[in-house]
Amino acid sequence: MVLLCVELRGSGSASAAPICVHGQAGCHFLSLADLFDRVIQHSARMHSISSDLHSEFEQYVLPSRNHIGRINRHCHTATILTPNGKENAQRLAREELTEVILKLLVAWKDPLWQFHQNMVHQDDFNNFSSNKALEMSYMVHELRKGVEKVADKMQHLGMISNTLSGLSSPEALDPSSDTCGESQAMSDHDLLYCFRRDSNKVQNYLKILKCRIVPENGC
Amino acid sequence: MMWRDVGVTLILSLILPVVAQGARHTPPGKPKLTSCRSPDKETFTCWWEAGSDGGRPTTYSLFYHKENSETVYECPDYHTAGANSCFFNKNETSIWVNYNITVVATNALGNNFSDPVDVDVVYIVQPHTPENVTVGVLEDEDGPFLRVSWEPPRKADTRSGWITLIYELRVKLEEAEEWEEHRAGQQKMFNIFSLHSGGVYMVQVRCKPDHGFWSEWSTASYVKVPDYIPRERSMWILIAVFSAFIFLILTWIITLNRSSVKHCLLPPVPGPKIKGFDQQLLKKGKPEEDLLVEYLEVYVNEKQELMPEGKDLRDVGCLKSKSQSDNDSGRGSCDSHTLLMEKCGGVESKDESSYEEPELLQGQAGSWERLERGDSQVVDTPDSSDARVKTWPLVFSPSIHGSSDNHHYGTLEMPKQHSTSEITYSVPDHLFPTSTSFPHHHHPEYRDSLGEYSEYRHSRSPSTGVLYHWEAQHHPQAHSNFNIRNLERQKEATGLGLPPSRSMEYVEVQKVNQENQLVLKPLSSHGRGPSQVQFGRAVVDYSKVNGVNNDNVLLLQRQREMAEAGQYCDYREKEGAEAERYPTQQQGKTTKDGPVATQLQESTCLTTSGYVDTVPTMPTF
Numbered sequence: 001m002v003l004l005c006v007e008l009r010g011s012g013s014a015s016a017a018p019i020c021v022h023g024q025a026g027c028h029f030l031s032l033a034d035l036f037d038r039v040i041q042h043s044a045r046m047h048s049i050s051s052d053l054h055s056e057f058e059q060y061v062l063p064s065r066n067h068i069g070r071i072n073r074h075c076h077t078a079t080i081l082t083p084n085g086k087e088n089a090q091r092l093a094r095e096e097l098t099e100v101i102l103k104l105l106v107a108w109k110d111p112l113w114q115f116h117q118n119m120v121h122q123d124d125f126n127n128f129s130s131n132k133a134l135e136m137s138y139m140v141h142e143l144r145k146g147v148e149k150v151a152d153k154m155q156h157l158g159m160i161s162n163t164l165s166g167l168s169s170p171e172a173l174d175p176s177s178d179t180c181g182e183s184q185a186m187s188d189h190d191l192l193y194c195f196r197r198d199s200n201k202v203q204n205y206l207k208i209l210k211c212r213i214v215p216e217n218g219c
Numbered sequence: 220m221m222w223r224d225v226g227v228t229l230i231l232s233l234i235l236p237v238v239a240q241g242a243r244h245t246p247p248g249k250p251k252l253t254s255c256r257s258p259d260k261e262t263f264t265c266w267w268e269a270g271s272d273g274g275r276p277t278t279y280s281l282f283y284h285k286e287n288s289e290t291v292y293e294c295p296d297y298h299t300a301g302a303n304s305c306f307f308n309k310n311e312t313s314i315w316v317n318y319n320i321t322v323v324a325t326n327a328l329g330n331n332f333s334d335p336v337d338v339d340v341v342y343i344v345q346p347h348t349p350e351n352v353t354v355g356v357l358e359d360e361d362g363p364f365l366r367v368s369w370e371p372p373r374k375a376d377t378r379s380g381w382i383t384l385i386y387e388l389r390v391k392l393e394e395a396e397e398w399e400e401h402r403a404g405q406q407k408m409f410n411i412f413s414l415h416s417g418g419v420y421m422v423q424v425r426c427k428p429d430h431g432f433w434s435e436w437s438t439a440s441y442v443k444v445p446d447y448i449p450r451e452r453s454m455w456i457l458i459a460v461f462s463a464f465i466f467l468i469l470t471w472i473i474t475l476n477r478s479s480v481k482h483c484l485l486p487p488v489p490g491p492k493i494k495g496f497d498q499q500l501l502k503k504g505k506p507e508e509d510l511l512v513e514y515l516e517v518y519v520n521e522k523q524e525l526m527p528e529g530k531d532l533r534d535v536g537c538l539k540s541k542s543q544s545d546n547d548s549g550r551g552s553c554d555s556h557t558l559l560m561e562k563c564g565g566v567e568s569k570d571e572s573s574y575e576e577p578e579l580l581q582g583q584a585g586s587w588e589r590l591e592r593g594d595s596q597v598v599d600t601p602d603s604s605d606a607r608v609k610t611w612p613l614v615f616s617p618s619i620h621g622s623s624d625n626h627h628y629g630t631l632e633m634p635k636q637h638s639t640s641e642i643t644y645s646v647p648d649h650l651f652p653t654s655t656s657f658p659h660h661h662h663p664e665y666r667d668s669l670g671e672y673s674e675y676r677h678s679r680s681p682s683t684g685v686l687y688h689w690e691a692q693h694h695p696q697a698h699s700n701f702n703i704r705n706l707e708r709q710k711e712a713t714g715l716g717l718p719p720s721r722s723m724e725y726v727e728v729q730k731v732n733q734e735n736q737l738v739l740k741p742l743s744s745h746g747r748g749p750s751q752v753q754f755g756r757a758v759v760d761y762s763k764v765n766g767v768n769n770d771n772v773l774l775l776q777r778q779r780e781m782a783e784a785g786q787y788c789d790y791r792e793k794e795g796a797e798a799e800r801y802p803t804q805q806q807g808k809t810t811k812d813g814p815v816a817t818q819l820q821e822s823t824c825l826t827t828s829g830y831v832d833t834v835p836t837m838p839t840f
Contacts, residue, residue: 044429051430073286073317083312086261086381196314200341200430204381211380218405219380 032153033217036210039146043206046139047199049132054192056129061189075194076186077107082201089208095160098151101205104198105144112137115191136195143202159213245273246329250322254337256345259374260314260382260428263307263340264300267322267333275326281305286317293505314340344431346384347372349424352443357410362447365390365411369424372434384426387433393441414444 080103083089089097116133154160186194211219248270257263269279281294294305294494305320318340322333349369368390383405389398390411403409403424414420420443423436473480622808 047430078287082315084315086314086376086379087309089381090379184228197339197341200636201315207380207383210770211378215378218383 029216032150032157032159033210033214035146035150035153036206036214037218039143039150040206041209042139042143042146042201043199043203046136046143047196047203049136049139050192050196050199052073053132053136054196056203057189057192073190073193074186075190075198076111077104077194078199080104080107083205089205090212094154094209094212097205097209098147098154098160101147101202101209102151104143104202105140105147108140108195108198109137109144111186111191112195115188118188142178154213226249244275244326244328245271247271247275247277247324247331248325249271249331250324250333252320252322252333255320255336255338255343256432257312257340257343258345258347259376260340260344260371261309262312262374263338263343264304265294265307265320265336265338266300266304269303270324270331272324273326273328275328277324277326279303280325281320283318285319286319287597307494312340316340325691331789342430344382344428346375346382346426346428346431346434348434349386349426350437352422352424352437352440354420354422354440356442356444361412363414363444365414365442365444366408366413367411367422367423367440368408369437370407371426375428383429385429386424386426388422388424389436390420393421398423416444417446419443432463483668600748683687 080100082100082104083092083097092100112133116130116137119130119133151160155162229374250267250269252265252267255263265281267279267281269277281297282291283294284291292311295308296306297304299306316339318338319335320338321335324331324333327559350372352367352369354365354367357366358364369388371377371384375384377384385405386407386409387400388403388409389400391398392415401409401411410418411422419441421439421441423439425434425436427433497562504754656806
C-alpha cells in the first residue's frame, strides 16, 4: 500500500490540507465520490469556457475571415478512439474509459497553450478571451492531475486494475509527437471547435464513470 | 396570305395555353430544414418544410453525410416522426459527430436541394417533459406548504449519467396571472411555502440537459390549500395583546402615582405665605406670658374686627413688616389695608399720603372724623392742643417719615390734623377681651417698659364690643399693654415731630372721670415703684386719657388738666379702690407728680398710674 498525500485541486478550489487515502491523522480524507464530484465540476467549468470562446469566435472573428472548407475539419485528437454513443461508452471498461479521458486531457495541453500564445499576438480576440484561453489551458492541466488522482484512488480501492500505470509515461499520452503537424495546421476556429467537443466528452465520460463506480447521488 | 396569318394566330392561341399549362410544372421549390431535435441524446429527428411543389408531385429525400466522410446516406425513416421528417435511430446516431444534412425535393421536372445544416446531436438535446408530477400539502410549525415531486422523462437516461438534467417548476394561484418560477437543480422534489390559505394552486415542471434546450411544461397539477390562520396574522394578534398589556401596566402605574404625576405636569402654584407668622400660635391666641405688649388699637366701628385677640409680639413683627410691602400676607384681616379701606368707605385724609401705609389706623382716621363730627356724646372736648395731640400720635407714630412703622403712627397724627380737641381712641375689643375671657385678661402679667400698668375699665357696649365704655358700674378690667416696640420707635420720632418745647412723658391714666373719660396724667421719674423704669432721656408730654365715651372712645385730656388727675383719682379711690392702693394714691396725691406705678392686678381704680407710653426711649424688655 503506497500512501499518497497529494494535493488535489478540483474546480479551482484550493484545499490546504493534503489528501490522504487512508485517513491518517493530519490529513484530510476525501472519499471517491467527493473526488469524482470535484473532477466533474472542474470539467463542467472547462467546457463552459470553451463554449464561450467558440461562440465568441464565430460571432466576431469568422465573418471577417473568408473561411471555407469547414467540412474538412480535422481534430488532432481524432486518432484517439472515443466512444460515440451511450452503449459504446458503457461497453468500455472502467480502465479504458479512464484511459480515454486521460488521453484526451493530455492531448490538449500543448495545443491550448499554443493557442493562448497565438491569441496574445493577434487582434482577433480581446483581453477577456485571452484570459479565458489561458484559464482553459490551465484547467486542462489541473483536470488531468485530478483524474489521475481519481484513477489512483480507484486502483487503490481495487475498482480498476493496474493497467493504467502505463499511461503516466508522457510518450504514450502525448499525441503531439504523432500529430505535431496536424496540430499546427489547425486553425483557431477548428481548435476551438474541437476542444469544445472534447471537453464535453471528458465531462460525459467522467459522469458515466462516476455513476458506474459510485452511484450514490446524482445518478 | 392573310388567311394563313389568321389561321396561324388562331392555332397559336389555341395551342399556347396547352403548352403553357405544361410549362407551369417546374422543379420543386427549395425545401428548408427547420429543426433537428434529440430527446435522449441517442436518437434524433429532423424536420423540413417544403417549398413550392412546382405543380407536380414532389418527393422529398434527406441525405446526410458524417464529418470527414464522403459517404452519403439517406434518411432511414421518413415516417416515424411524421410528415416531412426524418428519424434517426440509435444505430444511425453518433454523438460528437457532425452531421451534414440536406433535403432534396424532387419532381418530374427536377429537384431542388436545400441548404445543408450541420448538426451535432449533443447540442440539440431537448428532453420530454418530466413525468409523474405530484403535488401535496404538508404541515409544519409554520403552516402548510406544498411539496412537488416528479420524475425525469422516460427516455432520458439520467441513471447511467449519460444525461444530466436540471429541473424548473412554476407555481401560481389559479386566479393569478403571473407564474412564480423556481429552479430546482438536479433534485426531483421541491417545497413551496407561504401559501394563501384556502387557495388553489397550479404547478408545472420542465427540465433541460446541461447543454441543450428546455423541455415543454408538464401538464398543470392542481392542489387546494386548506384553511388556516397564517402565522403573520397570529403574530399581529400577539403584538396587539402585548401592546394592550403594556398599556394597562402604564395606566396602572400612572394611577398609582397620580399625585406625583400631577405634581410633575401641573406644578402647584405656591400659595401665600406669611413671614414670621405662626398660624398655630395665632389660633391658640395666647395672651399669657408672651403678652408683653398689646396693641392699643383704634378701630372704626362696631362691625370691624380689627385684630385677633392675643396678638403678641410676633404680631408686632407682622405689623412692622406691613409698611414694607402692601400685600396682605402676614397680617390678620384686621390689619388688611384694603379691608380697612373698604369698611371705612375709603375715608382718607389728605395727609395720608405723607404717611406710609396708613393701614391699620387709616380706617380709624375715618373714625376720627366721625368722632369729631358727630360725637356729641363726648362730654369733655378739650381744646385740641398740639402737644397733647402730638403725644398721642407719638405713641403710635413716633416718626413721620422714615420709620418702618410709620404707618402705624402716622395715622394717629390725623387727629392732629383734624384738630380734635380730644382724641378718642376706640380700644378694640380684642385688647379687651370679652367677658368670657376676662378672667384671663384680668390678671395679665402686665409688664411694660415702665413697669407701670394701666388698666382700663372696660365694659362692653351694646354693640359688639367695639368701643369700650369707661363706666364705673361694670368695671371690667382689662389691661392692655402698649406696644413696646412702638415705644422703641418712638425714639426716632422724638426729634422729628415733637416741638422742642414738648417733651415726652409717660401718661398715666389716673382715673376715669364721671364722664367716662380716661384721665391721664403725666408721669414723673420719681416716686415709682420698684418696677419703674427710669427714663430720663426725654421729657415727654403725656396726655391724659380722660375717659372713654359712650362710643368707647378713649378721650384724652389736655395737659393742663392733668393736675387734676390726682383729684380724680382721689375721688375714685373713695369709691372703692382697694386698700392697697391707698398708699399709692397718697403718693400720687402728694407729689402731684407722676402717678405711682402700682400693681395693677387687683386695682380697680383707674387713677392708679396708668399711662400711655409715649416715650420712645422706653427701655426694652
